[in-house]
Amino acid sequence: MDKIRWGILSTGKIAHALAKTFNEMADAELVAVASRSQASADSFGAQYNIPNRYGSYEAMMADKDVDAVYIATPNSLHYENMLMCIEAGKHMLCEKSFTLNAQQAQLCVDRARANKLFLMEAMWTRFIPATVQARQWVQEGLLGELKQVRAEFCVNLPYNPEGRVYNPELGGGALLDVGVYPVSFAVHWLGIPDDIYSFAFLGETGVDEYESIMFGYEKGAIAQLAAGVRFRGTQEAVVIGDKGYVRFHANFHHSSRLTLKQVDMPEREVDIPYGNGYRYEVEEVHRCIKAGKLESDIMPLDETIAIMELMDTLRAEWGVEYPNE
Numbered sequence: 001m002d003k004i005r006w007g008i009l010s011t012g013k014i015a016h017a018l019a020k021t022f023n024e025m026a027d028a029e030l031v032a033v034a035s036r037s038q039a040s041a042d043s044f045g046a047q048y049n050i051p052n053r054y055g056s057y058e059a060m061m062a063d064k065d066v067d068a069v070y071i072a073t074p075n076s077l078h079y080e081n082m083l084m085c086i087e088a089g090k091h092m093l094c095e096k097s098f099t100l101n102a103q104q105a106q107l108c109v110d111r112a113r114a115n116k117l118f119l120m121e122a123m124w125t126r127f128i129p130a131t132v133q134a135r136q137w138v139q140e141g142l143l144g145e146l147k148q149v150r151a152e153f154c155v156n157l158p159y160n161p162e163g164r165v166y167n168p169e170l171g172g173g174a175l176l177d178v179g180v181y182p183v184s185f186a187v188h189w190l191g192i193p194d195d196i197y198s199f200a201f202l203g204e205t206g207v208d209e210y211e212s213i214m215f216g217y218e219k220g221a222i223a224q225l226a227a228g229v230r231f232r233g234t235q236e237a238v239v240i241g242d243k244g245y246v247r248f249h250a251n252f253h254h255s256s257r258l259t260l261k262q263v264d265m266p267e268r269e270v271d272i273p274y275g276n277g278y279r280y281e282v283e284e285v286h287r288c289i290k291a292g293k294l295e296s297d298i299m300p301l302d303e304t305i306a307i308m309e310l311m312d313t314l315r316a317e318w319g320v321e322y323p324n325e
Contacts, residue, residue, distance in 0.1 A: 004286055007032035007066040007090075009057055009081055011044040014072040014095060019048040021278040027286055034060035057081065061088035068118070068285065071095055074164050075171030076324055079104040082119070086111045091118040093285050096184075097176040100325040102308035109301045118289050120281075120296050121304045123184050127280035129272045130255040131188075134239060134246045138189070142262060144243030149189050149223040151182035151252060154210065154233030165229055166205050168322050173207035175200075175311055175320075179227030181253045182237070184307055186215055186223035189239050192306050194218045200318040203230075208320050253277075 006022050008015050011033060022030040030050055035041040038055030045053035054060040060069075061084055068091035071081045079099045085092050092112070098121045099105045112119040125131055137143060155178060157165050164170045165177050175183075186193075193215030200211035210228025226233065237252035238245055244262035248255040256274040261267045284296050295301045315321070 003027050003029045004091075004289060005029045005031045005065055005067045007034065007052075007060050007063065007069045008072060009034050009060070009069055010072040011035045011040045012072060015044070015070075018070050018072060018278055018282075019044070019050070021276055021282060023048060024276075025279065025282065028282060031065045032060050032063050057084065061085065061090070066090060068092065068289070070122075075100060075176050076169065076322070079108065082108040083111065086115055086117055089115065089117065091285070091289055093120055093122050093281065095122050097171070097180045097311070098304050098308060100171050100176070100322050102305055102312050104325070105305045105308040109305060113294060113301075116294060118285065118294050119301060120285060120288075120299055121301075122278075122281055123180075123299050124277035124281045125181060125185060125253045126188060126298045127284055128254060128274060128277055129280075130248060130258055130274070133270070133272055134248070134258060137246060137260060138239070138241070142244060142260065143239065143241030143246065146189055146239065146241045147221050148240040149186045149221075149237070150225070150240075151185045151223075151237035152226040152233045153178045153181045153235055153253065154226060154228035154231055155235075156232045157229045159230075161205050166203065166207060166209075168205060168207050168320075169324060171322055171325075172205065173315075173320060174210055174227045174229045175208050175314060177229060179208075179211060179213075179225075180307070180311065182225040182227055183213070183310060185237060185252065186225055187303060187307055187310070190215070190217060190221050190223055192310070193223065196310065196313055196317075198314055198317055200314070200320070202318065202320065206320065208315075208318055211314070211318070213314065 032052040034054040041053040071094040195216035197214040200208040203209040213225040215223035237248040247259040249257040
């Protein structure tokens with residue numbers, strides 16, 4: 001398979017970024033886009049020279065030229081969109097948060113596996129050069145045994161009770177929108193925690209607007225995490241071991257600078273070009289599909305489900321429920 005032919009579900013902000021990415025990749029071909037209106041699909045398709053333009057998501061599923069689908073719809077639609085793609089025999093890369101809850105995630109994973117279709121959560125942080133470098137340092141033992149992870153993702157997003165971020169009917173809230181980044185980051189380095197402690201502030205619409213989370217591990221490690229959509233924070237992260245630490249500078253989810261500090265050695269600052277985060281995750285999908293793999297070793301499906309289970313536990317503690325989950 002020389003080229004993987006892609007279709008995009010949705011014409012929102014993320015869809016624009018993906019269209020640009022696909023058009024820049026030699027082994028990707030963007031052949032279709034689907035929107036809830038034909039006018040939107042036509043406008044988007046004309047902008048990115050996409051030949052097949054559909055006024056419904058269902059219509060694109062019948063396109064036999066589409067090998068894989070990028071699901072760029074709101075959180076509340078991911079579940080039904082994945083099931084639709086599975087029924088149509090399409091490989092999938094789905095935006096985070098993967099689904100609204102772990103039960104939905106498990107069902108999608110089970111059906112994708114049963115139908116021998118590739119599926120991955122679009123968590124680009126796992127694939128950016130800064131994370132790849134930090135992972136290499138950890139594997140080389142430069143940090144020793146990992147003891148602590150700190151990560152913060154707080155942004156100030158305009159308040160719109162009907163919009164994606166604040167509307168419970170769209171799976172809104174800080175946790176599923178930005179909190180999934182530090183949660184997934186902690187799990188990547190330390191694994192699934194044994195204990196969870198947290199506090200969240202719920203806004204007028206009933207969704208979480210900011211939160212502080214701590215994970216505890218029987219082996220002695222801890223993770224300190226924060227997320228929010230009402231104020232901006234540092235967005236930095238640090239992974240700490242008993243022999244040193246690595247700091248991800250501003251915007252850890254697409255960091256371009258690391259600081260490595262080992263015991264009894266001076267700090268070493270490394271600039272690592274970030275490039276295009278979408279490209280790295282799409283490259284992983286291509287690598288896996290061409291190798292006949294149904295999931296990624298770096299963002300495995302069982303880990304995606306476990307992360308959804310953690311977020312279910314957190315939301316239950318806070319009393320955050322979605323009407324359509």
